[in-house]
Amino acid sequence: MTIQTSKLSDPAVRAFVSAVNAHDRQAFLDTLTPDATMSDDGSDRDLADWIDREIFSSHGHMEVDNESQGGRSLVARYRNDAWGEMRTRWSFTIEDDGRISHFDTGQA
Template identity: 75%
Template sequence: MTIAPGKLSEPAVGAFVAAVNARDKDAFAALLTPDATMSDDGSDRDLQDWADREIFSSNGHMEVVTESDGGRTLVVSYRNDTWGEMRTAWRFTVTPDGRISRFETGQA
C-alpha cells in the first residue's frame, strides 16, 4: 500500500513527489528555494547535478510507503534505471512560504 502524492500531509512534499514521478524539471525547480541544499547518505551533494543523475536522466520514481513529522519525513520505495529499487528515507525542510530549502535522502 502506497500513499499518493496528493494525499501527503505536507503539500510541498506531495508536489515534490509528483514532480519527480512526472520527471518535470520545471515543477521540481519551482518547489525549491534558490539556495536549496541536499544530502545523500549523509554527504552533501550538488543538488542540480544529483537530481539530473538520480532522478531525471535515470527515470527516478518514488512510491511513498509511510509519512511522519507532518509529512516532512517519508519512507519511500525508490527506483531508477541506475540502481534499481531500494527503500529510502527522505527528510524535508519546508519554508513558511511552502518551498523546500533542504532535503536529505539515504538508505532506510
Template identity: 65%
Template sequence: MTIATAKLSDPVVRRLVEAINGHDRNAFVGLLTTDATMSDDGSDRNLQEWIDREIFDAGGRMDVQKESDGGHTLLARFRNDTWGEMSTVWRFDVHDGRVSRFETGQA
C-alpha cells in the same frame, strides 16, 4: 502499502513527489529555494547534478510507504534506471512554500 501521492499531508512535499513521478524537472526546481541544499546518505551533494543524475536523467520514481513529521519525512520505495529499487528515507525542510533542504538515503 503505498500512500497515494494525492494523500500526502504537506502540499509542498506532495507537489515535489508529483514532480519526481511526472519527470517534471522544472516543477521540481520551482519548489526549491534558490539556495536549497541536499544530502545523500549523509554526504552533501551538488543539488542540480544530483537531481539530474539520480532522478530526471535516470527515470526516478518514488512510491511513498509512510509519512511522519507532518509529512516532512517519507519512507519510500525509490527506483531509477541506475540503481534499481531501494527503500529510502527522505526528509524535507519546508519554509514559506518551498523546500530549502532535503536529505535522502537508504532506509
C-alpha cells in the same frame, strides 16, 4: 501499503513527489528555494548534478510507504534506471513560503 501522492500531508512534499514521478524538472525546481541544498546518506551533494543523475536522466520514481513529522519525513520505495529499486528515507526542511530549502535522502 503505498500512500497515493495526492494524499501526502505536506503540500511542498506532495509537489516534490509529484514532480519526480512526472519527470517534470521545472515543477521540481519550483518546489525548491533558490539556494536549496541536499544531502544523500548524510553527505552534502551538488543539487543540480544529483537531481540530473538520480532523478531526471535515470527516470526516478517514488512510491511512498509512510510519512511522519507532518508529512516532512517519508519512507519510500525509490527506483531509477541506474540503481533499480531501494527502500529510502527522505526528510525535508520547508520554509515559511512553502518551498523546500533542504532535503536529505538515503537508504532506509
